[in-house]
Amino acid sequence: MITTHTTGTREEWLAARLELLAAEKALTRQSDELVRQRQALPWVRVDKAYRFETDAGSASLPDLFKGRSQLLVYHFMFGPDYKAGCPSCSAIADGFDGFVVHLANHDVTLSAISRAPLEKLRTYQRRMGWTFPWASSAGSDFNFDFNISFTEAQQREGSIEYNYERGGHAMDATQVPEPVAQFAATCGTDAATYTRDRPGLSAFVLEDGVVYHTYSTYARGVDGIWGMYQWLDRAPKGRNETGVWWKRHDEYDKR
Structure with missing residues (x-):
């Protein structure tokens, strides 16, 4: 099977890698600046x-x-x-x-x-x-x-404030995204109860x-x-996701 991804010589790869390296270094410097701003927040x-x-x-x-x-x-x-x-x-x-x-x-x-x-x-x-x-x-x-946690009343009123944004009405069965329903089920609860706690x-x-x-x-x-x-993010195919694929580590098929 022939790959559909771009291929090239070692020289072409190195040229592209050096261009990427410049972008990675810029991101590192930006990340360092974000750390400085984070630590400068008032206590x-x-x-x-x-x-x-x-x-x-x-x-x-x-x-x-x-x-x-x-x-x-x-x-x-x-x-x-x-x-x-x-x-x-x-x-x-x-x-x-x-x-x-x-x-x-x-x-x-x-x-x-x-x-x-x-x-x-x-x-x-x-x-x-x-x-x-x-x-x-x-x-x-x-x-x-x-x-990080919310009451049923907050859900009903849409008064949840999460990630510095206000919103979040209670979901009915037609509004629940499939991943949320899936995760809720694996936790032995329903979507509304599951989403009253957040990461x-x-x-x-x-x-x-x-x-x-x-x-x-x-x-x-x-x-x-x-x-x-x-x-x-460093693997050849990246996250390569079409939906929820991960499980608790003891729920995977043993290979």
């Missing part, structure tokens, strides 16, 4: 006394830092009515265990936080074979205050006993920590 003091359930017992937000000055929170989609964690969040979280130890030795604690009860999180974590810190915010305003990442700093919120990103803002996509 917002967090005064509310949030409580979480953890493997070590009831914990405050400062407790989640585990003695370090920085805390990165992955808002894992696992609502209280889910039977299993979101497959997309699960694919992202597959990389956490490898990074946790490095971050911990650079004054950064990485923790997932979800609204599901701690025992559900523990059961799912055992199933997935993960060991990274995972706290339950059940009964807390934490997820709602950081615009995101938030950063906090602890200074002189005071916690400050420094950054949050949502939706495709978490692409950068989704390890499999960073690899696929």
Whole structure:
């Protein structure tokens, strides 16, 4: 079979590669500037006394830092009515265990936080074979205050504010995108319940006993920590997607 992709000589490839290299370097410099702007954001003091359930017992937000000055929170989609964690969040979280130890030795604690009860999180974590810190915010305003979880009333009224945009009415059966319905089913719930929790990442700093919120990103803002996509973006055929193809890592056919 003859490929339909452009082919060429090594010299032609090198010329094209050097042109791409210039673009990659420009993107790297732009990314460095974005990092600088991100770190220059004003810090917002967090005064509310949030409580979480953890493997070590009831914990405050400062407790989640585990003695370090920085805390990165992955808002894992696992609502209280889910039977299993979101497959997309699960694919992202597959990389956490490898990074946790490095971050911990650079004054950064990485923790997932979800609204599901701690025992559900523990059961799912055992199933997935993960060991990274995972706290339950059940009964807390934490997820709602950081615009990562929403009420049924917000859905009905279309007053959801997610990814710094307002909107999001409740979906009826004819409005549910197929991937959303598919993911909801794999979590053992319906689309409306499934979408009351969303993915995101938030950063906090602890200074002189005071916690400050420094950054949050949502939706495709978490692409950068989704390890499999960073690899696929460098593969010959890229993401090469026509729909949802990924599953939880224990749901693939063994080959």
